[in-house]
Amino acid sequence: MKKKIWLSIGVVSIIVLLVGVNVYRAMSKEEVTVSTVKLSQQEIASNVMVPGTLRFQNEQYIYQDPEKGEIAEILVKEGETVNAGTPLLRYENEQFSLEKEQNALSIESSYLKINQLEKQLDDLSEKEKDLSKQVGKEEAEKTIEAEHNQLEMEQKMADIELRQLLLQKETIEKQLNTLEVKSDIAGTVITIEEHPEQTSEQGGMKAVIHIAKTDQFIVSGVLSEYDSLKAAEGQPVTLSSDVVPDAEWKGKVSKIGLFPETSSSTMGTENAAVQYPVEVIIEGSEMKAKPGFKLIMEIETEKRNVQTVPVDAVKQDGEDYFVYTVEDGKTKKKTIEIGTASSDYMEVKEGLSADDAIVSKPKDDLLSGTEVTVK
Structure with a gap:
């Protein structure tokens, strides 16, 4: 009998203790306060990001040409x-x-020969006049006819030979003119190589002279097949560099290749990735970066007005994206389909309605079903 009494007292005590603990927890539980936002219409740009290399827009490389002979003199510094x-x-x-x-x-x-023939023809004409006085004009013409014809033929051949020599002179002068190499562009002499016969690290011959317009730059890179369909000439580009983290430059797409790039490593490979060359011209001349620097090209391919939420409101679980909404004072997890994102907003394609109250900056430990107070 006593055992039953004590057992009952123990059960009642445990129940009282559990109820007390739950009451204490409920009373001491911190109130969760959140801020909410609605879907908003924002203009978002779709971007393509590709790496590129900075180089001069206008430059000229002069290489040694063994067919022209030895370099006698470099005329610039x-x-x-x-x-x-x-x-x-x-x-x-x-x-x-x-x-x-x-x-x-x-x-x-040839000139001496022509002059000599002309003198011979003049002498023959004098001879003809003298013969005409002795034997008559008709007989005199017959007497010198053969010799006259021969001299005229030799004169014509000499004239042809002279014209050929003059044409040869023009050709030789053109060849001699090529011995003096001139600049194709206005710019600054960047480098002069005194030993161009040496090969570069890439295995090619070094340029004797490198000239460039140092205040105009372009960035060159390649686009994938998919990105080449979205990019177009004239689209704005934002450029950045890890080497100069606080700087950004603006530019425009100036050229997209019609044909893919080919290299010795991809030739003959059916499944090799196809890449199209792209060039971006940089606006302005104030560049902290130097030719050869690696840059990131962020090409703005299009702008659209779409339904968005702040980036901070979106959470990710594996490959899925979700937000928390507030319904009847409690949070509710909603999976969404996202689209293009900017630095501040993310496009929402599906999963939310215009009436949803979306938690703007949910904490990492927030759970679905949590009672919350909206500011």
Whole structure:
């Protein structure tokens, strides 16, 4: 009997203790306060981000041409400003010089021969006049006819030979003109290589002279097949660099290749990724970065007015995205389908309605079904 009494007292005590604990917890539980927002219409830009390399927009590389001979003299210095047409270097070609001298001698000889033939024809005309007085005009013409015809034929051949020599002279002069290499652009001499026969790290011959317009830059990169369909010339571009983290530059797409890039590593590979070259011209000339720097090109492909929520309101669970809404004083987890995102807003394609009160900045420990107070 006593055991039953004590057992009953124990059960009642446990029940009282549990009720007390729950009451204490309920009374001491902190009130959860949240702020909510509604879906809002925002203009969001779709972007394509690709890496690129900074380089000069206008530049010229002068390589040694062994067919022209040896470089006799470099006519400019590093850092010098040049105009289009400025002589940069001059070759020395002994063969061209000999051809020019020989051609000059041949032309001089041809003129002497023509002058000699003209004198012979004049002498023959005097001879004909003297014969006409002795044997008559008709007989005199017959006497010198063969010799006259021969001299005229030789004169014509000499004229043809002279024209050929003069044409050869023009060709030789053009060849000699190519021995003086001129700048195609206005710019600054960036580098001069005194030993161009040495190969670069990439295995190619070094340029003798490198000229560039140092206040105009472009960024070159490649686009995937998918991105090449969205990008177009004239689209605005934002450029950034990890090397200069606090700087951004603006530009525009200036060129998209019609044909994909090919390289020795991808030739003959059926499943190789296809990439299209893209160039971006940078607006303005104040560049902290230098040619060769790696940049990120953020190409703005389109702008649309869409339904959005703040980025801070969206949570991710694996591959799914969700938000918390407040209904009847409690939170409710809703899975959403997202679209394009900006730095502040994210497009919501499905999962929310215009009346939903969306928790703007849910804490990481917030759960669905939590009682909350809306500010």
